[in-house]
Amino acid sequence: MGVGPSSMENLSLSVLTFYALAGTAVVGAAGVAFSRNIIYSALSLMVSFLGVAGLYVILGADFIAGVQVLLYVGGVLVLTLFAVMLTQGIRDVEVSNRSVGRIPAIVIVSGTAVVMYEAVSKAGWADKALAMDESSTYAVGNALLSDYILPFEVASIVLLAVLVGAVVLTRKEVVAEDESS
Amino acid sequence: MFESVGLHHYLVVGLILFCFGLFCVLTRRNAIGVLMGVELILNAANINFIAFSRYSAGSYDGHVFSIFVIMLAAAEAAIGLAIVLSIYRRAKSIDVNELQGLHW
Numbered sequence: 074m075g076v077g078p079s080s081m082e083n084l085s086l087s088v089l090t091f092y093a094l095a096g097t098a099v100v101g102a103a104g105v106a107f108s109r110n111i112i113y114s115a116l117s118l119m120v121s122f123l124g125v126a127g128l129y130v131i132l133g134a135d136f137i138a139g140v141q142v143l144l145y146v147g148g149v150l151v152l153t154l155f156a157v158m159l160t161q162g163i164r165d166v167e168v169s170n171r172s173v174g175r176i177p178a179i180v181i182v183s184g185t186a187v188v189m190y191e192a193v194s195k196a197g198w199a200d201k202a203l204a205m206d207e208s209s210t211y212a213v214g215n216a217l218l219s220d221y222i223l224p225f226e227v228a229s230i231v232l233l234a235v236l237v238g239a240v241v242l243t244r245k246e247v248v249a250e251d252e253s254s
Numbered sequence: 255m256f257e258s259v260g261l262h263h264y265l266v267v268g269l270i271l272f273c274f275g276l277f278c279v280l281t282r283r284n285a286i287g288v289l290m291g292v293e294l295i296l297n298a299a300n301i302n303f304i305a306f307s308r309y310s311a312g313s314y315d316g317h318v319f320s321i322f323v324i325m326l327a328a329a330e331a332a333i334g335l336a337i338v339l340s341i342y343r344r345a346k347s348i349d350v351n352e353l354q355g356l357h358w
Contacts, residue, residue, distance in 0.1 A: 091259045095267045102274035102294055111284055118290050121271070125297050128267065131259075132308045137300075137320055144324055149293060149331045156286050156335040160342045178280035186273045193265045202260075203312035212314040213321065221318050228325050235329040242336035 091131055098124030115153050122146050136210040264305035272298035285338045285348040289331065296327045 101124055104117025122145045129138035217225050271294055278291030300320040307316025342348050 088259055091263065095263070098267060099270050099274075102271050105290055105294060106274040106278045106281075111287055114287060114290055118293065121294065122297065125271075125301060128264070128301060129304055132264070132304045134304045134307070134317055134320075137304060137317055137324075140321060140324055141300075144328050145293070145297075148328055152331055152335050153286060153290065156338055159339060160286065160348050175281055178277055181280060182273050182277045185276060186269065189269050189272070190266070193262065193269060198261055198265075198306075199310040202309060209314065209317060213317045216314050216318045217321070224322060228322060231329060232325065235332050239332045239336040242333070242340050 087131070091128070094124050094127035094131065096124075097121070098128065100124075111157050112154070115150060115157060118153070119146055119150050122150070134209055136213050261305055261309040264301055264309075268298040268301040268305070271295075271301065283349050283351055285341070285350050285353075286335070288350060289334045289338070292334075293327060293331065296323055296330075299323060 098121050101117045101119070101121025105114045105121060108114045108117060122141060126138045126141040126146075129135070129141060275291045275294030275298060278294060279288050280291075282288045282291060300323050303316040303320040303323070307314065338348055341353065345353060347353065
């Protein structure tokens with residue numbers, strides 16, 4: 074490919090953006106894993122999700138990035154924060170977040186990391202940026218309503234079941250005898 | 255290595271996120287922390303889906319799959335947190351080391 078001075082500059086800018094976003098995602102993930110306060114963990118999770126959304130934008134998946142921001146940052150995180158505050162009160166958050174068994178966990182995780190890194194490096198992936206000609210939202214919408222119509226409809230049923238199930242699980246206990254026993 | 259970004263870079267980012275999520279799942283005693291680790295792992299899988307769809311597949315199937323993954327992650331978070339809340343109401347604790355019985 075022809076690399077002029079201007080495209081060279083674009084290249085380094087995109088590389089820089091990639092490293093910034095990947096760093097954001099990784100630092101957020103590290104915060105989730107190592108923070109002792111569960112609220113800080115939830116906020117680091119938000120940082121990580123935003124970094125991942127940026128990576129989706131670089132990869133040309135703008136629709137997925139929007140879904141990521143709306144659903145994860147807007148939905149899952151709010152749910153998580155609510156659950157944190159409903160379960161233990163904000164005051165004694167620090168105490169109930171101790172971690173145990175770090176040594177075996179580190180052993181397992183580093184073993185997994187080494188094996189997976191070997192697999193990632195050795196496998197001969199087809200690795201070239203393919204031209205995505207149509208816009209991603211258009212293509213995803215087409216795919217969802219043609220090839221993936223059955224999973225799409227099943228997903229709506231799953232979401233309905235989740236809605237009802239969450240309400241049933243979290244409502245107040247109606248049976249009075251159960252409370253007194 | 256620093257000149258251009260390829261599939262390998264994204265796979266490594268996914269690998270790191272997966273490892274942090276796995277570490278979180280293994281070491282957290284708080285059930286909500288465990289669920290956060292699961293969310294990280296699902297995000298790592300999603301990065302791989304999108305990266306493969308960009309660099310190897312050339313189609314948008316990876317995008318569709320990651321939409322389903324995000325949908326299932328949202329469902330898992332809603333149901334998981336509802337279960338955690340109702341466990342907390344019964345047992346007054348969400349420490350996964352204390353919750354060892356199936357009935358209490």
